[in-house]
Amino acid sequence: MRKVHVIDHPLVQHKLSLMRSKDTSTSNFRSLLSEISMLLAYEVCRDLPTTKVQIETPVAPMMAPMLDGKKTVLISVLRAGNGILDGMLKILPSARVGHIGLYRDPKTMNAVEYFFKVPDNMQDRDAIVVDPMLATGNSAVAAIDRLKATSPRSIKFVCLLTCPEGIRTFHATHPDIPIYTAAIDERLNEKSYIVPGLGDAGDRLFGTK
Numbered sequence: 001m002r003k004v005h006v007i008d009h010p011l012v013q014h015k016l017s018l019m020r021s022k023d024t025s026t027s028n029f030r031s032l033l034s035e036i037s038m039l040l041a042y043e044v045c046r047d048l049p050t051t052k053v054q055i056e057t058p059v060a061p062m063m064a065p066m067l068d069g070k071k072t073v074l075i076s077v078l079r080a081g082n083g084i085l086d087g088m089l090k091i092l093p094s095a096r097v098g099h100i101g102l103y104r105d106p107k108t109m110n111a112v113e114y115f116f117k118v119p120d121n122m123q124d125r126d127a128i129v130v131d132p133m134l135a136t137g138n139s140a141v142a143a144i145d146r147l148k149a150t151s152p153r154s155i156k157f158v159c160l161l162t163c164p165e166g167i168r169t170f171h172a173t174h175p176d177i178p179i180y181t182a183a184i185d186e187r188l189n190e191k192s193y194i195v196p197g198l199g200d201a202g203d204r205l206f207g208t209k
């Protein structure tokens with residue numbers, strides 16, 4: 001319970017440092033996020049169950065391990081989650097995809113849902129929720145609240161960066177959901193940005209600022 005996995009592989013850390021730099025272009029930022037996401041997917045999928053199936057190699061028959069059960073579902077928290085989705089789908093090309101759209105009410109600062117679509121048979125699926133920045137934790141908590149109502153077989157949360165405040169808020173409500181991240185930064189600033197962070201992940205990904 002309350003597990004936080006920091007993926008501190010040198011390749012991940014190098015790519016993350018390039019992403020953090022304010023001089024990195026939109027197209028490089030996008031490519032780097034896709035590359036890091038593939039490496040994160042490798043770790044996140046480490047405990048997926050496999051089953052042995054009969055195949056024939058050119059040399060001999062064998063019982064070969066294959067991923068078991070219904071297809072994993074990747075859930076993107078819009079819009080920046082789509083940047084992680086892209087890389088993860090390269091590693092899990094048959095995964096199903098769901099989307100959760102949330103915006104922050106400017107008066108209450110609460111997360112309000114505007115879109116929710118996930119595949120059928122969620123109770124048989126392992127869900128991997130992706131959102132690059134676990135900052136205040138409010139939208140991640142709201143996304144997991146909503147997803148839990150569909151009763152997936154398991155849920156994991158994957159981000160690129162987080163901070164102590166985000167982890168605390170997230171695990172105060174969802175202590176059962178493991179977090180996978182490339183780094184835990186120092187803190188949140190008064191505008192709820194992660195420090196040192198990398199700025200607004202959505203804007204950097206889509207070139208909107």
Ligand code: URA
Pocket residue numbers: 133135192193194195197198199200201202
């Ligand atoms: N969302 C972002 O995109 N960046 C932050 O630093 C915090 C939240």
